[in-house]
Amino acid sequence: MSASDRITDAIPARGWLANQPYVLLSITALCWAGNAIVGRLAAGHIPPVTLAFLRWWLAFLIILPIAWKHLKRDWTAIRANLGTMIFISLTGVSAFTSLQYWSLEHTTALNTLLLQSAGPLFVAAWSLVLLGVRLTPAQAIGVLVSLTGVLVILLHGDLTAIAAIDFNEGDLIFTAALVIFGLYTVMSSRRPPIHDLSFVAFTFGCGSAVLVPALIAELLWRPVMELNASNLLSVMYVAFFPSTIAYLCYNRGVHLIGANRAAPFFHVVPVFGSVMAIAFLGETPRPFHFIGFALVLTGVFAASRKASARPG
Numbered sequence: 001m002s003a004s005d006r007i008t009d010a011i012p013a014r015g016w017l018a019n020q021p022y023v024l025l026s027i028t029a030l031c032w033a034g035n036a037i038v039g040r041l042a043a044g045h046i047p048p049v050t051l052a053f054l055r056w057w058l059a060f061l062i063i064l065p066i067a068w069k070h071l072k073r074d075w076t077a078i079r080a081n082l083g084t085m086i087f088i089s090l091t092g093v094s095a096f097t098s099l100q101y102w103s104l105e106h107t108t109a110l111n112t113l114l115l116q117s118a119g120p121l122f123v124a125a126w127s128l129v130l131l132g133v134r135l136t137p138a139q140a141i142g143v144l145v146s147l148t149g150v151l152v153i154l155l156h157g158d159l160t161a162i163a164a165i166d167f168n169e170g171d172l173i174f175t176a177a178l179v180i181f182g183l184y185t186v187m188s189s190r191r192p193p194i195h196d197l198s199f200v201a202f203t204f205g206c207g208s209a210v211l212v213p214a215l216i217a218e219l220l221w222r223p224v225m226e227l228n229a230s231n232l233l234s235v236m237y238v239a240f241f242p243s244t245i246a247y248l249c250y251n252r253g254v255h256l257i258g259a260n261r262a263a264p265f266f267h268v269v270p271v272f273g274s275v276m277a278i279a280f281l282g283e284t285p286r287p288f289h290f291i292g293f294a295l296v297l298t299g300v301f302a303a304s305r306k307a308s309a310r311p312g
Helices: 003-010 021-042 048-080 082-103 109-116 119-131 137-154 159-164 169-190 196-210 212-221 229-257 259-280 287-304
Strands: none
Touching (some): 021 082, 048 082, 048 196, 048 212, 169 229, 169 259, 196 212, 229 259
16 A cells, blocks of 8 residues: 555545545645735735744644544654654745745736746656655646646737746746745655644644744845734735645645646646636626636646556
């Protein structure tokens, strides 16, 4: 039995939603699309490490009461795999979000949405390097189709416009963040067979603790966050939706269908971002939106399907 199988077997079924990976990963994408918007709005008002620290510390406080009994029961397994658990916390919690919020101070939302679509490629690369797992032909085709759909949406149907996009310092920072998150996604399949709530509680708490030295340095050389309604609402949003809700859904989805089959849902993030722009910013739906949505959904469906058993 593989490590992934042991993890899945260790997590009992807890109702319909807990066993619907596609729904869980869609919820994740929706929450992360909102995080990109809020993170961009917070840029220049909340320093990146401050936002990352408050996000994860508050998420830890939110999850701890319901995770405590599982955390106590699983502590022996966590302690036996402490190095792996700290590494997972450092990559997926501390480093990724700090770099993400830092990048949003230097680049546009369009560029980050476009770069987000490279996420499955980094997951596939880390899966090959660390686990020896290759993309199946269906997964590779699905990733390419959904990536094309994202480009259709982001470039307003004119794929030749990609040459006019100006990548800058922020884009390089965000690309580094995606490489790190791809590593987190693959390494999370190597976690000990513990409860989902134990896993997120430890990674949230450990990830925020690791950020303390960087937070102190930031407080010394950057202006402190103002305590106003806008900033507080931004912090509360990122602590609850893209952290507590999204990571619970994402980790569960990865455990149910694996990293390579879950990774194409990265492409759903910019789709939801476009929908949010239409709904909340008054942008008008255009034909390229619907074409792009159809390509993304087709690609995600193809890439996330379980391979059929070979006869014989």
